Amino acid sequence: MKKIPSLLALALSVIAFSSLPATATVKLNGLFCDHMVLQTGIAVPVWGSADPHEKITVEFAGQSKQAEADDAGRWSVKLDSLPVNATPGVLTVQGTNTLTVSDVLVGEVWLASGQSNMGFPLSAAANADDEIPQAKDDQLRFFNVPHKTAAEPQTELPEGKWEVTTPDTAKTFSAVAYFFAKEIRAKKGCPVGVITGSWGGTPIQIWISLEGIKKAPPLTKTLDQWNKAEELYAQYKANPQLGTDYDTALKDWQANVQPAFDAATKQYNDDKAAGKAVGDKPKPSQPEPVNPNPMGMTSPSKRPHTPTVAFNAMIAPLIPYALRGAIWYQGEENGGAGMEYRDLLPRLIEDWRSHWGYDFPFLFVQLPCNGPDPKPVATGGWPWLREAQFMTLRVPQTGMAITIDIGDPSNVHPKDKVDVGQRLALVARKVVYGETLVASGPLYKDFTVSGNQINVRFTEIGGGLTPGQAPWRPTGVDPLPTDKLIGFFIAGDDQQWFPADATIQGDTVSVSSPQVAKPVAVRYGWANSPRCNLYNKEGLPASPFRTDDWSNPKP
Numbered sequence: 001m002k003k004i005p006s007l008l009a010l011a012l013s014v015i016a017f018s019s020l021p022a023t024a025t026v027k028l029n030g031l032f033c034d035h036m037v038l039q040t041g042i043a044v045p046v047w048g049s050a051d052p053h054e055k056i057t058v059e060f061a062g063q064s065k066q067a068e069a070d071d072a073g074r075w076s077v078k079l080d081s082l083p084v085n086a087t088p089g090v091l092t093v094q095g096t097n098t099l100t101v102s103d104v105l106v107g108e109v110w111l112a113s114g115q116s117n118m119g120f121p122l123s124a125a126a127n128a129d130d131e132i133p134q135a136k137d138d139q140l141r142f143f144n145v146p147h148k149t150a151a152e153p154q155t156e157l158p159e160g161k162w163e164v165t166t167p168d169t170a171k172t173f174s175a176v177a178y179f180f181a182k183e184i185r186a187k188k189g190c191p192v193g194v195i196t197g198s199w200g201g202t203p204i205q206i207w208i209s210l211e212g213i214k215k216a217p218p219l220t221k222t223l224d225q226w227n228k229a230e231e232l233y234a235q236y237k238a239n240p241q242l243g244t245d246y247d248t249a250l251k252d253w254q255a256n257v258q259p260a261f262d263a264a265t266k267q268y269n270d271d272k273a274a275g276k277a278v279g280d281k282p283k284p285s286q287p288e289p290v291n292p293n294p295m296g297m298t299s300p301s302k303r304p305h306t307p308t309v310a311f312n313a314m315i316a317p318l319i320p321y322a323l324r325g326a327i328w329y330q331g332e333e334n335g336g337a338g339m340e341y342r343d344l345l346p347r348l349i350e351d352w353r354s355h356w357g358y359d360f361p362f363l364f365v366q367l368p369c370n371g372p373d374p375k376p377v378a379t380g381g382w383p384w385l386r387e388a389q390f391m392t393l394r395v396p397q398t399g400m401a402i403t404i405d406i407g408d409p410s411n412v413h414p415k416d417k418v419d420v421g422q423r424l425a426l427v428a429r430k431v432v433y434g435e436t437l438v439a440s441g442p443l444y445k446d447f448t449v450s451g452n453q454i455n456v457r458f459t460e461i462g463g464g465l466t467p468g469q470a471p472w473r474p475t476g477v478d479p480l481p482t483d484k485l486i487g488f489f490i491a492g493d494d495q496q497w498f499p500a501d502a503t504i505q506g507d508t509v510s511v512s513s514p515q516v517a518k519p520v521a522v523r524y525g526w527a528n529s530p531r532c533n534l535y536n537k538e539g540l541p542a543s544p545f546r547t548d549d550w551s552n553p554k555p
Contacts, residue, residue: 047074146160209355363399407529411474416472487533489526
């Protein structure tokens with residue numbers, strides 16, 4: 001009998017407790033965690049979630065800022081501009097609960113994005129064995145954004161952490177971003193943080209927001225791709241069986257097809273690396289099942305191609321974290337659409353700046369040489385993409401690292417990443433930090449025709465134009481000549497191209513050929529894998545270029 005009142009009292013207490021309003025725990029966006037780096041010199045947003053209308057206090061470096069969560073439970077404050085601080089600090093957030101973020105530094109923060117050559121890890125770089133044991137710097141820190149896709153912009157990162165540079169952590173860092181940040185750290189003498197959000201095999205379209213695609217003039221081809229994907233997504237959501245069937249088919253494929261395919265692929269790669277004769281690349285006995293959800297991965301071996309989905313899941317949650325700027329290495333997946341890239345890259349830059357609310361510097365890598373096409377003048381492919389990148393220098397507060405000399409004709413992932421990162425850092429030191437230095441190789445300016453020769457003028461000549469030598473060469477690639485210029489071609493009205501003699505005269509290169517009596521146009525480095533060697537005396541290579549406006553056969 002005594003147990004009955006006790007049970008009744010317990011039941012009543014449970015009912016009473018469950019009738020009380022739930023209290024949300026105050027949370028920070030996932031970027032705000034131990035070991036983070038905050039940007040110096042500008043206002044620093046801090047944001048998260050809580051109960052609707054809950055009062056929030058954020059304290060850091062002697063500042064105290066208050067906010068009230070809105071109806072949806074979102075809150076944000078802005079810390080006033082912070083001075084550089086290499087002494088670890090603590091950021092505190094207080095509402096119904098208290099959060100502390102420890103070991104917080106203030107310095108330079110950069111966003112690194114793009115595809116596989118940005119994601120390329122330090123462990124795979126040409127100088128990894130020398131570099132990784134020395135990677136010990138508690139003021140050089142990286143945050144890696146997980147690969148995710150989403151149909152709509154997300155506000156929260158599902159996971160991730162800031163990592164201090166050690167030999168163990170550095171192995172997985174983006175090699176390009178690491179060498180870039182290491183150089184900035186050395187020259188600026190302050191903490192440096194890098195947020196890396198990259199994904200191999202992805203086209204630029206998936207990194208642009210839907211608003212950016214729709215902005216006038218709209219990117220009509222990309223918008224059509226989105227509209228079709230949205231229709232398929234509606235069908236997918238309306239029929240859950242589609243997802244169930246795909247999951248079943250994928251598990252079957254992974255169990256019964258993938259093991260043999262992976263083994264055959266490994267053997268193929270091992271034989272190729274050993275110099276043995278190999279035939280065609282292995283193919284699975286049956287293709288991977290195709291995901292009916294266009295907002296996700298097409299299949300395990302492929303990357304997402306639906307516009308905006310990487311922006312939604314990997315870039316949107318970062319906004320508006322205070323940045324000094326962005327570095328970008330992408331274009332391989334758009335390599336056959338250089339004319340379209342003329343619009344896509346400037347649009348991405350404009351889009352990201354619009355979302356962050358200020359025109360931060362945007363630095364990018366021009367594609368190096370790659371591909372089986374050894375012809376001196378290509379009619380399509382990467383030369384047109386490189387030209388689109390060159391043209392993007394018209395956008396204010398941009399800079400380009402030229403890497404035509406450090407690619408690998410047989411590998412889309414050249415191992416020399418130290419020169420890529422250091423060249424990006426040179427551009428940053430000039431464009432962003434205002435140093436007086438030569439940060440680029442020669443850039444085409446204009447030309448004049450004089451009899452049977454064309455005189456091409458350049459900017460960014462530094463100490464003078466000269467034949468140069470690549471700082472790194474992949475196996476099987478011969479050194480460039482240093483006693484003469486190569487890589488120039490000349491044509492008349494018939495548009496027939498011939499190798500040209502090229503001589504340096506001040507800031508000008510005079511180009512001619514006995515096969516072209518009345519020249520009208522010059523091209524330099526205009527191939528997928530050109531042999532070209534125009535440099536300035538600072539050791540920086542010239543960008544490929546053309547003086548003509550003859551159209552590319554395919555946009």
